[in-house]
Amino acid sequence: MSRVLGYSLTLGTADAWADFATLAAVRLSERELAGIAWAAMCALPRRLSEEVARLALRGAGAPLPPFLGGMADARFWASRASPAERKAYALAAYEAMSPSDQAALFRHISELKVPG
Incomplete structure (x- = not known):
């Protein structure tokens, strides 16, 4: 996983980070994932950590108009x-x-x- 993290840091693309997340979910324990998330969120300025949390938790946004009923x-x-x-x-x-x-x-x- 340390190599995959290095690749993601080197590439720095959204796809690279998405691939890291996919592999991390398979290879790391919940405790390890929580530790990485905690460390990263603590390292960020508060404004940015809140924005990242919102993106990670992905709300649904406004409901779309009904298509076939309600x-x-x-x-x-x-x-x-x-x-x-x-x-x-x-x-x-x-x-x-x-x-x-x-x-x-x-x-x-x-x-x-x-x-x-």
Whole structure:
């Protein structure tokens, strides 16, 4: 892995770093990966470490307009969205609903069975 890191540093391309990430995921333990990530994030200025973290965690961004309906597209987007994105869009969608739609949604979520 040290050679692969050297190659990635020498090439310095997005593809080289993506290849490093792929190989690191296979060859290194979670503890080793966490150590590398921690050291790299600590070495960066705060502004840049936050930007790198956002890119690495890849939120889903804004939902796309529905293609063939609504629910399948919404579920696909939600499966890729970060928790903060899901909360923000859920609240905004709820607030944009009519009072009767809000009540219907409340009844629906009240009937759901909680796992456990």
